[in-house]
Amino acid sequence: MGNKIVRAVELAPRTRLFEIEAPHIAQRGQAGQFVILRVNDQGERIPLTLANRDPGQGTITLVFQEVGKTTEMLGRLQVGQEIHDLAGPLGKATHIPTGKTVVCVGGGIGNAVVWPQVQALKEAGNRCLAILGARTKELLILEDEIRALADEVIITTDDGSYGRKGMVTHALTDLIEGGEKVDEVITIGPVVMMKFVCRATQPFGIPTQASLNPLMVDGTGMCGACRVTVGGQTRFACVEGPEFDGHQVDFDELITRLAYYQPEERASLDSYHRCRLEAAADQLRH
Ligand SMILES: Cc1cc2nc3c(=O)[nH]c(=O)nc-3n(C[C@H](O)[C@H](O)[C@H](O)COP(=O)(O)OP(=O)(O)OC[C@H]3O[C@@H](n4cnc5c(N)ncnc54)[C@H](O)[C@@H]3O)c2cc1C
Numbered sequence: 001m002g003n004k005i006v007r008a009v010e011l012a013p014r015t016r017l018f019e020i021e022a023p024h025i026a027q028r029g030q031a032g033q034f035v036i037l038r039v040n041d042q043g044e045r046i047p048l049t050l051a052n053r054d055p056g057q058g059t060i061t062l063v064f065q066e067v068g069k070t071t072e073m074l075g076r077l078q079v080g081q082e083i084h085d086l087a088g089p090l091g092k093a094t095h096i097p098t099g100k101t102v103v104c105v106g107g108g109i110g111n112a113v114v115w116p117q118v119q120a121l122k123e124a125g126n127r128c129l130a131i132l133g134a135r136t137k138e139l140l141i142l143e144d145e146i147r148a149l150a151d152e153v154i155i156t157t158d159d160g161s162y163g164r165k166g167m168v169t170h171a172l173t174d175l176i177e178g179g180e181k182v183d184e185v186i187t188i189g190p191v192v193m194m195k196f197v198c199r200a201t202q203p204f205g206i207p208t209q210a211s212l213n214p215l216m217v218d219g220t221g222m223c224g225a226c227r228v229t230v231g232g233q234t235r236f237a238c239v240e241g242p243e244f245d246g247h248q249v250d251f252d253e254l255i256t257r258l259a260y261y262q263p264e265e266r267a268s269l270d271s272y273h274r275c276r277l278e279a280a281a282d283q284l285r286h
């Protein structure tokens with residue numbers, strides 16, 4: 001039996017929130033951990049972060065962006081339908097200090113990961129600031145949920161349609177140079193963004209964790225698909241991460257590895273769209 005979807009919300013164009021029955025994961029999951037799911041028995045396995053969980057209801061929340069075949073198939077599921085299988089919680093939980101000032105810097109879909117991190121940081125007695133970036137206002141997600149938890153929230157949009165115009169890195173640098181005593185930074189979002197966040201904190205010597213998103217297959221440390229280089233060493237993000245010391249991560253290698261299968265991913269999405277069009281045409285004919 002699969003895992004039933006009990007709530008589905010469209011947060012932004014091509015970005016959905018699903019609340020799913022998964023009592024075991026709801027009990028044990030922690031901020032920073034993820035699940036690997038298959039939409040159907042022939043489907044590929046994709047990792048998604050635990051955005052929230054409700055142990056009382058036995059549900060977990062996933063927030064995902066439709067970027068390819070599997071996330072598009074997932075996005076077509078409705079309340080009451082089931083996800084074929086869902087494994088987790090996987091990976092290591094976010095390192096949560098106590099009594100510190102921590103800035104969480106998220107971008108795009110990464111803001112879904114900032115949400116549980118801010119919650120865990122506040123529960124542990126930290127002062128927590130969140131810098132949330134998006135390309136444009138309509139793509140900004142989970143602002144209200146994060147505002148309800150964080151001590152301060154700074155919004156940036158690339159086009160200036162909401163909050164401060166510009167990059168999250170500028171807001172972070174201004175915060176630090178403005179005298180905010182930042183003990184730690186956690187960043188999650190597009191790889192290029194994380195690279196520059198880490199570059200921004202390095203001169204100030206602020207420890208910075210980056211949550212990496214390499215391609216994953218098994219999620220158990222067996223296949224090597226998720227390998228990343230950290231401090232010159234090969235590390236497996238699924239079991240040793242996904243968070244690593246951002247000042248030690250080889251981000252350029254990660255960017256190259258993420259692009260390896262783009263032609264195959266494009267072909268797979270095109271073929272999925274063709275099959276759907278043919279099925280719709282068949283239905284019209286009969
Ligand atoms: C630990 C972990 C946690 C993640 N959590 C989330 C989450 O909470 N929400 C969410 O929306 N996504 C998350 N991702 C990314 C998600 O797994 C991918 O977007 C998904 O696997 C894409 O599958 P697809 O078949 O739809 O697209 P594919 O056909 O596999 O890829 C389509 C395009 O999407 C991009 N893409 C694919 N995989 C990734 C990736 N790992 N990172 C960045 N871009 C990628 C590439 O440009 C690619 O060409 C996470 C990844 C990891 C490793």
Ligand code: FES
Nearest residue numbers: 217219221224238
């Ligand atoms: S996903 Fe296979 S080793 Fe990490």
